[in-house]
Amino acid sequence: MAFSSGNTSGPMADINVTPLVDVMLVLLIIFMITAPMLTHKVKIDLPQPSHNTPPPDKLLEPIRLKIDRSGALYWNDTPVDELGLKAQIAVIAQQTNQPELQINADDGVAYEVVARVLSDAKSYGLTKIGFTEAQ
Template structure:
């Protein structure tokens, strides 16, 4: 603690010693001066714009697939076979932007049936898949 040398009080000084603060600030200034040029990119490239949202496009209608407990398939409430379903998946996968496949499976449907549908959709190129459920009873 610093002591006053003059005057008649003779008590401790209440002034802040700023020398350590100045030392720290100078070190930080030197560090920023060295690292700032490294933050800029030397090679300039023109980056593409990422899929801007357009206001004039209409929403994409999802593909509705219902699966009953016995494994029967209904595409948009119409019965469909596995081969027809695969061809519909291929057609939908070729669209841009790709519609979402929404699966409504009965709660007692064996998982292997749903797994087979997911595998077929993936094989045909479908990437957007969702499951439709009901709220908690």
């Protein structure tokens, strides 16, 4: 650090620590006020896990629905039209243990086609719907 005598006309090399002390005191006061609030406990009633539920007997094979670029539908690699798709979805929705419907939509397919399939699946009551990557 440089010491200055009163005769120098150049810039001072001393650090002015007053603003730094002011900021540190303000931060200290803020932390002193907010720290007790952080330890305040909020009672939340969380659901407890049930250990009595048996695991499913067997895992069902998922249904693969492929939608190609032109909008054609393939139910487990078998071509199907829209009415056939609705019939298949209705049959699956009737089951108590529904398999997962895995939708594999091509990158170039119109969003309207995918939205229509999702809407049909939801309207028939399918609850397990997923998406897979194109292969």
